Amino acid sequence: MSTSRRTLLAATAGGLAAAGMATAAPAHAAGGRPAREFFGRLADGTRVDRWTLANGGTRMAVLSYGGIVQSLELPDRRGRYANVSLGFGTLEEYVASSPYFGALIGRYGNRIAAGRFTLDGQSYQLPLNDGPNTLHGGTQGFDKRVWDVEPFTAGSDVGLTLRYVSGDGEMGYPGALSVRVDYTLTRDGDWRIDYTATTTKATVVNLTSHVYYNLAGEGSGGVYDHELTLDAARYTPVDATLIPTGELAPVAGTPFDFRRGKAIGADIRDSHQQLLYGQGIDHNFVLDKGSTRLPERVATVREPRSGRSMSIATTEPGLQFYSGNFLDGSFAGTSDRVYRQGDGFCLETQHFPDSPNHPSFPSTVLRPGDTYRTTTVHSFG
Template identity: 65%
Template sequence: MTTKHPHQILPPVSEPFGRLADGTEIRRWSLGNGGTRLSVLSYGGIVQSLETPDRHGRHANVSLGFGSLDGYLASDGFLGALVGRYGNRIAESQFKLDGTRHFLSAAGGKHTLHGGADGFDRRVWTVHGFARGGDVGLILTLTSPDGDMGFPGALRVRVVYTLTASGAWRVDYEAVTDKPTVVNLTSHVYWNLAGESSGSALDHELSLAASRMTPVRTGLIPTGRLAPVAGTPFDFRRPTPVGSRIDADSPQLRHAGGYDHNWVLDKGVTATPRPAATLRDPGSGRVMRVSTTEPGIQFYSGNSLDGSPVGSGGRAYRRRDGLCLETQHFPDAPNQPAFPSTVLRPGEAYRSSTVHAFAVT
């Protein structure tokens, strides 16, 4: 395997990208480092594009997205977005904390999905660019008021997107609260390492550093068990084509229409990012290695992509044209006492980091 040589640093610059119905201007920030080019919107903290070279040095956008703000406003697929306050699902849109039951905004049926109907993916973030040492990046901030989507406590959030000199994209999340609450932040980028308009991602080879997963019941809510992946279509401990077993006769695959499950990373919660996943596109040679401090990773195989709206490359995104690798605490942890806790209390700081390192073979 070869890694990319350093390229010229492109400091962050911004330009208008559109306006919301209330007149709020949305801006697109663009930056580059180490051969990777990144474009981010102030709306939803969305990664609109991430370009990286293939084995021949040809750049392509490997993240699914739209060419206009209208595309994001019309889509409910969370493409490229920061999601919160709680990434993934909370059963029955409620949880109990310190004896008080909190009722949340439902999204995705009767359960809360990615923070509710008006989650962080639909908020306007304050964005500032920076360049320090050999890194360039963006600082995104947002304050979520007490009671927002039913969650207790005013939550102040800071997310830093960094492009390193080697071309890695690092995401650092921080949050503090003034009341006990639950927090689980993540990024919902859809990846296709062949290029966002290239079609199916089923031939991508995936490995996950996880010997267990959390089985789900109807509604994709975890049962509470940690099930071994050995001998099942969920065993990605060795590089395996995404599509090789996706339509196997498995109740778990039928629940989700493919993969949409949380893998329990063998490393657990760590102070610094440790290896979690490797994704490779054989055709282009592009490789992405994901490291994280989080204990879980949600592998979603793009089962609900439905061809609308048309993507930034001019092609409609169809079922399984991209996949997500969402580093996280486990779904429904507020209702599952055996899962790693997502409770955040006043005086504490929520911190989470994930690194996406790119290479070619």
Template identity: 65%
Template sequence: MPWPPSHDMKKMRRTVIISKAHFGTLADGTGVDVWTVSCGPLVLKALSYGGTVQSLEVPDRHGRSANIALGYDSIERYVAGTTYFGALIGRYGNRIADGRFTLDGMTYQLPVNNGPNSLHGGDRGFDKRVWDIEPYAKGEDTGLTLRYVSEDGEQGYPGRLTVKVDYILTRDAQWRIDYAATTDKPTLANFTQHTYFNLTGAASGAAVHDHELRLAASRYTPVDADLIPTGELAPVDGTPFDFRAGKALGHDIRDSQQLLNAHGIDHNFVLDKGITAAPEPIARFTDGTSGRTLTVSTTEPGVQLYTGNFLDGSGYRQGAGFAFETQHFPDSPNRPAFPSTVLRPGQTYRTSTVYAFGVF
């Protein structure tokens, strides 16, 4: 798919700044920090709790910056929340049926926290853990390095998993996320990032249904009533899931049983490019109101598009943001035909995703 260029933001430069401040305190007395990274035209704020992106400031077509990431202003709301606003997700992004999988002849039971299923690593996944954070700098790029060790048996997963995630900002308005992990026992690894974007602005009150998406995915994974893939890789032709030529997110949002199951779009798309060694462009979002664009590149074979269907008005209403979670497929441990999410000792899990911002 050709990707039409956006006007760049190189003229909208800021001094590179990294700072840290106290954000709040957990019930056990653990302090939570908020880190602010300013590089080029972007300003990102991330919490040590959950590796959570609290805000991301991006200029519009007139050079006016606004936060485009949904978030909260207190640690208490993040602790109580179930929306995963801005969070790092693991050990397993998305759903595992019945919270159960078998690996090398052993069956493992995970916490069930989404109907009958385990979602996003369980009820205390990476999003509910405190990460060690330090500044990242390489050439003109800057950002944060986040580290966490998930102990053997945590949330039912085998193996001691050592995780490193880099949030990297570039002067040409890109946010790159590099994930890496190693294990001492066979386990699962499928990480993602759960920022909800609203290119008009998180405080605008506008729904994202008018955002236009062009997505290089000819197939998707249909789901059952519990939002678990059926195992089919179905063509998008003639369905509401066909974004190949570009259309508004809300254009067909109630036009199939699949969309009724999920109250909108909450589906994994099978990317035409497959798994790649370096990030390749897969999607572009445009917002006519602000003129902002978002182009997404990834090494991953799939992406979950979620249109904020279950936001309940406690802070943000339904459709106030969309999540675009690059990933391996949901329930892969129970679907041998899907790309494997098994990580073994001696291997290093590596994936990368780039969110590139522009204007038109």
């Protein structure tokens, strides 16, 4: 954390409740063991908890249901806090019809064409939940599972370890997949996600996080004035059902060129066919760095009014940028304000959509004896 941010936090520690956060202001400036509270019960009686953790000026609330980040609270340039993550106030709302607000996504993030793929000569059929395709794992993906959660402290870092075992054949995927995801808040207020998984049979895996961000504050309106820089000279065009065609197309000369930075909404109303397919941007970007062993920075977002910013570093080769196109006024969030088109955006680090059906894409196959590992780090300013 910068010296100026530490000074700002200290100077404003007594008045942080004004932004709708808990009144225990000192928790924002220093880490402590994560706290658990009851959040609700599913129809079958399963208990769902909410965990609150804070460190380095960042505070999060995480649900055991879906690994959902219910809130992410950050200061603006004047030290005033706001929740910058879209979401609901009750478990019932998440269960009823959430568009993946804040959730952990698996077993396969993004889309698989017709819900079908072939692996080692065996064909597999997944449930269809996005028109003719499978989206984010199927009708009962990891976003709808209750995870085992354990808090931890590691030096000056605090966090949560989430575990889930997806049985052989769950949602049609082969192999029993044992998943561990660590959410860590560092002493500098960074949010790090470490994903690991092992399997009993060859399978496909693509895990990601589906937080909808609005750095001006949840429920504050549109995000089209947020300035995005994205290190990607290519992207994967899609067909009318948002399945990649297999082409890696250049962003140069298109609305998809964010290499030098521009407002999210600068070209959102362009007549480009890809924007018409997605009703905005809902596309995978091919990161210039490719897959890496350690996280490298690939994107930065700045919100001009509040001064808040977020940068993302990842080991993944792709990033799905979604400009909130399908928010249509059907949901009211934790602020009780309705979410409309463009009121939030997602930056989902990932392997490419429909990779099992595109041999030229980076492989998402995981085999017994191997370990799936990816890391993404969000840094806030």
